[in-house]
Amino acid sequence: MIFHIHAHYSSFLVEAIRLRNGFSYYSDRQLSSSSTAPKKSINSSEKELCAGIWARASLLNHSCIANCARSFIGDVMILRATCDIPVGTELTHQYTSPEASFTARQDVFSGNWKFECECALCAAERQSPSAKHEQRLELVKQIRATATKHPQDQRIPDFAFRNIERLLAEAEGLHERSVYASIPRLLLVHPTIWLTTAHRAKRNFSKTAKYALEIIRNFGFVDPLRDGKLCLNYEEGIVNREVFNALQYAMEAFGGLGRGELQKQCEREARKLFGIITGDCEGFEEAILGDGE
Amino acid sequence: MLMCDQQARISEQQKGIYDFRAMGESLTKNHVHLDHADFLKNTTVRNTERKGRGLFAAELIKRGDLVLCEKALHFPDLSKYEGFQQNIIYNFNNKTRTKSPAQSALFLGLIHKLYNNTLLTKKFFQLDSGEYIRTGREGETVDGVPIIDV
Numbered sequence: 001m002i003f004h005i006h007a008h009y010s011s012f013l014v015e016a017i018r019l020r021n022g023f024s025y026y027s028d029r030q031l032s033s034s035s036t037a038p039k040k041s042i043n044s045s046e047k048e049l050c051a052g053i054w055a056r057a058s059l060l061n062h063s064c065i066a067n068c069a070r071s072f073i074g075d076v077m078i079l080r081a082t083c084d085i086p087v088g089t090e091l092t093h094q095y096t097s098p099e100a101s102f103t104a105r106q107d108v109f110s111g112n113w114k115f116e117c118e119c120a121l122c123a124a125e126r127q128s129p130s131a132k133h134e135q136r137l138e139l140v141k142q143i144r145a146t147a148t149k150h151p152q153d154q155r156i157p158d159f160a161f162r163n164i165e166r167l168l169a170e171a172e173g174l175h176e177r178s179v180y181a182s183i184p185r186l187l188l189v190h191p192t193i194w195l196t197t198a199h200r201a202k203r204n205f206s207k208t209a210k211y212a213l214e215i216i217r218n219f220g221f222v223d224p225l226r227d228g229k230l231c232l233n234y235e236e237g238i239v240n241r242e243v244f245n246a247l248q249y250a251m252e253a254f255g256g257l258g259r260g261e262l263q264k265q266c267e268r269e270a271r272k273l274f275g276i277i278t279g280d281c282e283g284f285e286e287a288i289l290g291d292g293e
Numbered sequence: 294m295l296m297c298d299q300q301a302r303i304s305e306q307q308k309g310i311y312d313f314r315a316m317g318e319s320l321t322k323n324h325v326h327l328d329h330a331d332f333l334k335n336t337t338v339r340n341t342e343r344k345g346r347g348l349f350a351a352e353l354i355k356r357g358d359l360v361l362c363e364k365a366l367h368f369p370d371l372s373k374y375e376g377f378q379q380n381i382i383y384n385f386n387n388k389t390r391t392k393s394p395a396q397s398a399l400f401l402g403l404i405h406k407l408y409n410n411t412l413l414t415k416k417f418f419q420l421d422s423g424e425y426i427r428t429g430r431e432g433e434t435v436d437g438v439p440i441i442d443v
Contacts, residue, residue: 012386014403016425017417019389022399050325051395052368053403055416056333057361061347068360073316074325075368079361085354090347091336091361114423115344234356276357280313 020113021058024051025072062109063092063119065184065220065238071279078279083234092119097240100186101137102128120236121183121220128179136174140187143167147194156198164195184220184238192218193242196249205256208249215246230265244273248288298328306330309359323372332362345421366417367406369398386425 026047054077060068067085070093071078085091095113099105102125109117116122125133143164150160168191175185192214199207216224221237224230237243251266270288275281304310309332316327335354341347354360374394382391382400391397407414418431 010431011404012384013418013422013425013427013431014407015382015384015400016387016422017420018396018400018403019384019387020423021420022396024393024395048371049393049395050368050371051393051399052365053399053417053420054363055366055420056331056336056348056363058420059338059346059348061341061344073313074320074327075365076316076327076329077361077363077365078313078359079363081354081356081358081360083356085350085360087350087352089350090341091350118343272357280317282314282317 018053021053022051023054023057023070023077024049025070026050027072060091060093062095062113062115062117064094064098064105064117064121065119065236066092066094068093069239069276071277073279080276080279082239082276094238094240098186098238100140100189102126102133103130121186124179124183128176132174132176136171136187139167139171139174140191143171143191143194147191150198152194152198152201156202161195161198164191168192168195182222182236185218188218189215189242193246196246200249200253203256205253209253209257212246212250212253216243216250219243219246228262230262230269232269239273239276241277244270244277247273302330305332305362307334308332309335309362311359311362323370325368325370325372327364329362329364331364332359335359336361366413367399367403369395369402371395371398374398 027050050072052075057070057077057079060079067081067083067089068079068091069082071080079091079093096108098121099108102122105122106116109115146160146163146167150156168188171188171191172185175188192211196208196211196215199211213224216232216237219238219240219242221232221234221243224232247266247270251263251270254260254263254266271281271284274284274287301312311329311332316329319327335351335358336348337351338346339349348361350360371394380392380394380397382389382397384390391400403417407417414431
């Protein structure tokens with residue numbers, strides 16, 4: 001390496017650009033050193049962090065309710081539309097999956113990328129008074145503390161279900177309709193996931209279906225069930241792996257309830273979502289079966 | 294390059310038709326740089342009101358369709374960086390610390406690649422550097438060699 005006083009480019013500048021523009025991902029393809037076909041699995045535990053610079057994709061701005069989702073195959077980035085995008089619309093993706101709490105989320109954005117998020121979700125949540133934000137956060141912390149007392153690999157007593165359902169209803173009540181009627185309620189996501197998986201473990205199909213749909217609603221797909229049909233508004237909802245998982249749970253539960261049509265609709269949406277999130281539909285069957293137990 | 298490869302690269306670049314399955318299957322631990330064309334036609338670069346440059350849809354893109362497919366400007370092959378677990382980058386400019394082997398390999402790989410490839414240099418230095426103050430002469434060369442203060 002060369003030392004020079006009048007540096008024409010500085011390694012600090014390279015680093016500043018890397019920090020600002022770098023992408024990283026956990027390779028979910030389990031690569032062997034031989035050429036045997038790698039398997040794609042959506043919730044794989046054996047993951048390796050990969051990092052790179054993609055010049056064009058670096059120009060994408062962030063939105064918590066993004067219209068694009070990225071995936072990778074080696075050094076190739078794939079970006080797919082999560083909803084129909086009219087010509088001239090700005091393309092966005094999530095720099096990172098948004099923190100559930102509004103204030104924590106803004107701290108991440110200003111800390112890492114020095115911007116204030118103006119997406120539909122953040123703009124709406126900014127209208128909610130900070131006392132309300134704190135109140136909701138406190139309650140959700142309480143729910144988490146209650147939930148951690150009952151690990152899901154053990155039998156969960158009925159009173160724990162009742163407790164968490166009651167607290168969840170209370171937390172829902174703290175989301176004023178004037179702000180939250182048609183946007184995601186990210187703070188409610190984890191309690192609803194807890195209830196979905198806990199009811200699923202008890203093979204309570206109707207509760208599993210109910211809370212799986214609640215997960216989907218809390219990601220911004222308001223009224224996912226309309227006239228007995230699955231109806232997801234992709235312009236307003238957040239597309240991610242949790243929604244994919246929720247669709248799987250709903251699919252399975254509707255199957256158990258003998259509601260074959262809804263089961264099929266959930267599967268269709270899950271398949272489409274899988275393709276968008278992972279780049280292509282290859283491996284969907286294995287992902288469904290793999291996460292089935 | 295074989296004729297059929299050329300055809301495939303052209304339909305990737307023009308129509309965004311890729312054989313992702315075959316691409317996925319061709320990956321191995323030390324084969325992570327895939328030979329494919331970029332598909333950029335659906336996107337266009339424009340200034341936004343408050344967020345600097347951005348990408349915009351050049352045409353109607355339907356849900357699930359390919360928006361963009363791009364090869365990395367730099368993507369380190371981690372099989373060549375064995376023993377990188379120990380590396381830590383301390384940046385005294387902004388007090389960040391980087392422990393991930395992938396990230397430090399990316400940094401060192403960039404320094405090396407930018408030194409060797411003046412065309413790439415131009416593309417790279419157009420990217421946003423936040424509050425870092427530039428000289429405006431980054432990437433210039435002296436006697437055909439870029440100068441780096443490493």
